[in-house]
Amino acid sequence: VANDSLRVRQFINPTAWHSNRENGTQIYNRGHLIAYSVSAGIDQDGNYNPNNQSGDQNNPKNLFTQTAFSNQKIQTIFEGKVRNALKQGNKVIFQATPIFRGNELMARGINLQAISLSNNLNFNVYLFNVQPDYVFDYNNGRAKIDRNMVVNQ
Incomplete structure (x- = not known):
């Protein structure tokens, strides 16, 4: 698990x-x-060094434009499950x-999959890249207020 004090x-700026x-x-x-918290030791090129306590922060290959809701309210739940499994010494x-349609620059969602070798962690989920009260033009990522956009929480 990455050392949060090393975060920068x-x-x-990812696409869109x-x-x-x-x-x-x-x-x-x-x-x-791959969340900062579970990417300790991974450098910008994807190489692993166990002496590196920092996580992957500014890697363009590991970032995408994601809604705050999808990232902070939903994806963090699944990242927490992975983090907990790693803290328990499990191999994961x-x-x-990210799932894009055609040439769109903003992902429609993200597919997360994880399994631990001890089999106490096992999920395969799709998270929609949406935000309550906003609609997006996924071609360019621009948002527009739309109070009819309801996201079940």
Whole structure:
């Protein structure tokens, strides 16, 4: 598990990235495919060094434009399950795949899959890249307020 005190400010702008706030509401995140907290020792090129206590932070291969809701409210639940399994000493296979349609620059969602060798962790989920009260043009990532956009929580 990565050392949070080594975290640095993110500066990479993934495809479809826009201003992070709309009327005071955070709607965009630089979403990590593999969470910072579970990526200790992985460098920008994907190489592993067990002496590196930092996680993968500004790697353009590991970031995508993700809604704050999808990242902070939903994906974090599954990342927590992976983190807990790792803390218990389990070996985990984890895969995160952003799902795009055609030439769109903003992912429609992300498919998360994980299994531990001890078999106490096993999931395969699809998370929609949506935000309550907003609709997105996935071609360019631009958001528009739409109070009819209801996301079940």
